[in-house]
Amino acid sequence: MPRLVTLAAAQLGPIQKSEGREVAVERMLRLMERAHRRGAEVVVFPELALTTFFPRWYEEDIAAADHWFETAMPSNATAPLFEAARRYGIGFHLGYAEKTPEGRRFNTAIYVHPSGEIVLKYRKVHLPGHRDFDPVRHVQHLEKRYFEVGDLGFPVVRAPLGRERANIGLMICNDRRWPEAWRVMGLQQVEVVMLGYNTPSLNMDNKGFEAHHLRVEHSHLSIRAGCYQNACFGVATAKAGTEDGHELFGHSIIVNPQGEIMAQATSWGDELVTADCDLDMCRLGRTTIFNFAAHRRPEAYGRITAQVGSEPPPEWHPSHTSGR
Ligand code: CDT
Numbered sequence: 464m465p466r467l468v469t470l471a472a473a474q475l476g477p478i479q480k481s482e483g484r485e486v487a488v489e490r491m492l493r494l495m496e497r498a499h500r501r502g503a504e505v506v507v508f509p510e511l512a513l514t515t516f517f518p519r520w521y522e523e524d525i526a527a528a529d530h531w532f533e534t535a536m537p538s539n540a541t542a543p544l545f546e547a548a549r550r551y552g553i554g555f556h557l558g559y560a561e562k563t564p565e566g567r568r569f570n571t572a573i574y575v576h577p578s579g580e581i582v583l584k585y586r587k588v589h590l591p592g593h594r595d596f597d598p599v600r601h602v603q604h605l606e607k608r609y610f611e612v613g614d615l616g617f618p619v620v621r622a623p624l625g626r627e628r629a630n631i632g633l634m635i636c637n638d639r640r641w642p643e644a645w646r647v648m649g650l651q652q653v654e655v656v657m658l659g660y661n662t663p664s665l666n667m668d669n670k671g672f673e674a675h676h677l678r679v680e681h682s683h684l685s686i687r688a689g690c691y692q693n694a695c696f697g698v699a700t701a702k703a704g705t706e707d708g709h710e711l712f713g714h715s716i717i718v719n720p721q722g723e724i725m726a727q728a729t730s731w732g733d734e735l736v737t738a739d740c741d742l743d744m745c746r747l748g749r750t751t752i753f754n755f756a757a758h759r760r761p762e763a764y765g766r767i768t769a770q771v772g773s774e775p776p777p778e779w780h781p782s783h784t785s786g787r
Contacts, residue, residue, distance in 0.1 A: 465741040465743055466627045466629075466741060466742035466743050467625075467626075467627070467739055467740070467741055467742075468504055468505065468624050468625035468626075468627055468629065468655075468739075468740050468742060469501075469502050469503045469504050469505075469625065469737055469738070469739050469740070470503065470504070470505050470507070470655065470696065470698050470717055470737065470738055470740050471498045471501070471503035471505065471506045471507065471698075471735055471736065471737045472507050472698050472699065472700040472715040472716065472717055472726070472728065472735070472736050472737075473491065473494040473495070473498065473506045473507060473508050473700060473733075473734075473735050474509070474700055474701050474702075474703055474713060474715040474728045474730075474732075474733065474734045474735070474736070475487065475490065475491070475494075475508065475509050475512060475700075475701075475702050475703070475733055476490075476702075476703055476704045476730075476731060476732035476733050476734075477515075477702070477703070477704040477705055477706035477707075477711070478513075478514060478515050478702070478706060479515060479706065479707055480515045480517075480520070480706075480707045482514075482515070483540075484513045484514065484540040484541070485540060487512065487513050487514065488513070488540055488541060488543055488544060490733050491508060491512065491544060492543055492544065492547050493733070494506065494508075494733060494735050495544070495547045495548070495551060495553060495555065496547070496551070497735050498551070498553060498735055498737070499551035499552075499553060501735065501737055502737075503553065503735075503737050504552075504553060504554065504624070504625030504626070505553065505554045505555065505556070505624060505625060505655075505657075505698075506553055506554070506555045506556070506735075507555070507556040507657045507658075507659065507698040507699075507700045508555065508556060508557050508558065508659060508700060509558055509659035509660060509661065509700045509701055509702045509715075510558035510570070510572070510587075510635050510636045510658075510659035510660050510661050510702070511558050511559060511560055511570065511659075511661060511702075512557055512558050512559065512659060512702070513533070513540070513541070513557075513559050513560075514531050514560070515706050515707055516661040516702065516706060516709075516711070517531040517560070517609075518592065518603070518604055518605040518606045518608070518609055518610075519602050519603050519604065519605070519707070519709060520603065520605075521596045521603050521605060521608075525568075525608065525609060528609055529562060531560050531609075532560040532561065532562035532568060533559050533560060533561055533562070534562050534564075536559070536561070536573065536581070537579075541557070541559075544557065544575075545575065545579040546579075548575055548576075548577050548578075548579055549577060549578065549579050551577075552577045553577055554574065554575060554576055554577050554582075554623075554624065554625075555574075555575050556572060556573070556574050556575075556633065556657040556659070556698075556700075557572065557573055557575065558570070558571070558572045558635060558659040559571055559572075559573075560609070560610075561586070567611055568609060568610055568611060569586040569587065569610055569611055569613060569614075570586065570587035570590065570606060570609075570610045570613075570635055571584060571585065571586050571587070571613075571635075572584070572585050572587075572633045572634075572635050572657070572658075572659060573585075573633075574622075574631055574633060574657060576622065576623060582620060582622045582631070583618060583620045583622070583631060583632075583633060584615065584633075585613065585615055585617070585618065585632075585633035585634065585635065586611075586613030586614060586615050587606075587610065587612075587613050587634075587635040587636070587637070587638065588612060588613045588616075588617070588638060588644065589637045589638045589640070589641050589644065590606040590607050590610055590612060590637070591604060591606055591607075591636075591637040592604030592605055592606045592607050592608075593605065593607055593608070594607040594608045595608070599669055600667050600668065600669055601665075601667050601669060602663070602667045602709055604667060616647070617632060617634065617638075617644055617647040617648050617651075618632070618633075618651075619631065619632040619648050619651035619652070619653045624655060624742075627742055629654045629655050629742050630651065630652050630653050630654040630655070631653070631654070631655050631657070632648040632651065632653040632655070632656045632657075632695075633656070633657050633658065634648070634656060634658045635658060635659060635660070636658065636659065636660035636661060636662065637660075638658065639658055639660065639682070639685045639686050639689060639699065640681070640682075640685045642688070642689065642692070643767065644689075645688075645689035645692065645693045646692070646693060648693065648695070649692070649693030649694070649695065649753070649755070650755065652745075652749070653693065653695045654695050654696065654742050654745045655695060655696045655697075655698065655740070655742070656689070656690070656695055656696070656697045656698070657698050657700075658686075658697065658698070658699050658700070659699075659700050659701075659702075660682070660699065660700070660701050660702070661701070661702045661711055662678070662682060662701065662711060662712055663678075663709060663710065663711060663712070664678060664710040664711065664712040665678075665710065666678070678712055679712050679714045682699075682712075682714065683714070683716060683724065686699045686716060686718055687718055687722040687723075687724065688722065690718040690719065690720055690721075690722050691720065691721060691722030691748070692753060693748075693753065694720045694745045694746075694747070694748030694749040694753050695720055695745055696717070696718065696719055696720060696740050696742070696744075696745070697716075697717070697718040698717050699715060699716050699717075699718070700715045701713045701714060701715045701728070703715075703728070703730070703731040703732065703734075704731035704732060705731075713728055713730070713731050714727065714728060715727070715728040715734070715736060716728075716736075717736060717737075717738040717740070719738075719740065719744055720744050720745050720747070720748050721744070721748075725738035725740070726738045
C-alpha cells in the first residue's frame with residue numbers, strides 16, 4: 464500500500480513594502496482554497512511570507528524594523544490562515560520574522576497541523592548577508608543584522624501528514640545550500656523537508672561574475688542533491704517577481720527522493736503546484752546506497768564539526784631534485 468500524500472508549494476508573487484500583512488494573508492487564503500479544491504493535504508508557503516523581504520532595507524536602529532516581526536503566532540493578522548487550515552483540513556508551513564517575549568529576533572518557520580496546532584518550529588541557522596551597511600553592494604542583505612542564528616538545531620518530528628504519518632523537517636532558504644543541514648535531518652530519517660526562500664535573480668555581492676541562468680540552477684541543484692542524498696521529499700517554495708524594484712527568481716519545486724523534480728512553478732506570481740508523493744519512496748535510498756548505518760564513516764568526518772572556515776592543505780614538494 465503506498466503512503467500517499469498530496470503536497471503543495473504555494474508560491475507567492477511579490478509583496479511590496481507598502482503592503483500590509485492583510486494583503487499577503489488574503490492571497491494566501493486564496494491559495495489554500497485552491498489547494499483544497501485540488502486535493503492537497505499540505506501547503507508550503509515561502510520564507511518571510513507575510514511581508515516584503517525587509518532585510519534589504521537598512522535601519523540604523525534595529526528596533527525600527529520591529530514592525531516586520533510577529534510577537535505572537537497566531538496573531539490577529541495570521542489567525543485566518545489557522546482557521547482556513549481547520550476549515551479545509553489542510554496542514555500548512557509558514558515562514559515569518561519572530562520576536563520573542565525576551566526580545567530575541569529570528570527568521571522562523573512553523574508547520575501547522577489542520578487542527579491549528581503548531582507541530583514544529585525551526586529558526587534559520589545559515590543567515591546569509593552581512594550585519595552592517597555595505598556601500599559596495601547594489602542592494603543590502605541584512606539578515607545578520609536583524610536575526611540571531613537559530614537556536615533549535617534542525618529538528619525532525621513524526622506527525623500526521625495528510626492521512627499518513629511522516630517524519631517532517633524544516634529549513635529556510637540559504638540552509639538549502641548546506642549539505643550539513645540536510646544530513647542532520649537525514650540522520651533523523653526525515654521524509655519530507657519543507658522550505659521557503661527569497662532569492663534575488665542577481666548576485667548583489669558585487670564580487671565577481673555569476674551567470675544569471677545559474678542562479679536558479681544552483682538552487683535546484685542543492686535541493687535535488689539534498690533530497691537524493693538523504694532519501695526524502697522536498698517542497699521548496701519561493702517568493703517571486705519584482706518586489707520594491709528587486710527581482711526574486713521563483714521557480715518553486717517539489718522534489719522526490721530520487722532527486723527528480725515532480726512539479727515546478729513557471730510564473731512569477733501567486734501559483735500553486737502540487738505533487739502526489741508516496742512516502743514509501745524514501746525507503747529505497749535509505750536501505751541501499753544511503754543506508755547510513757552500513758556505510759557512513761563518521762571517524763573520517765571530524766573536520767565537519769571541528770572546523771568552521773577552510774584551511775589550506777599541506778604543500779607537497781618532490782623529495783629528490785633532478786640536479787638541473
Ligand atoms: N533569503 C536567503 O537566504 N537568500 C539567500 C540569498 C543568497 S544570494 C546567493 C539564498 O541563499 O537564497
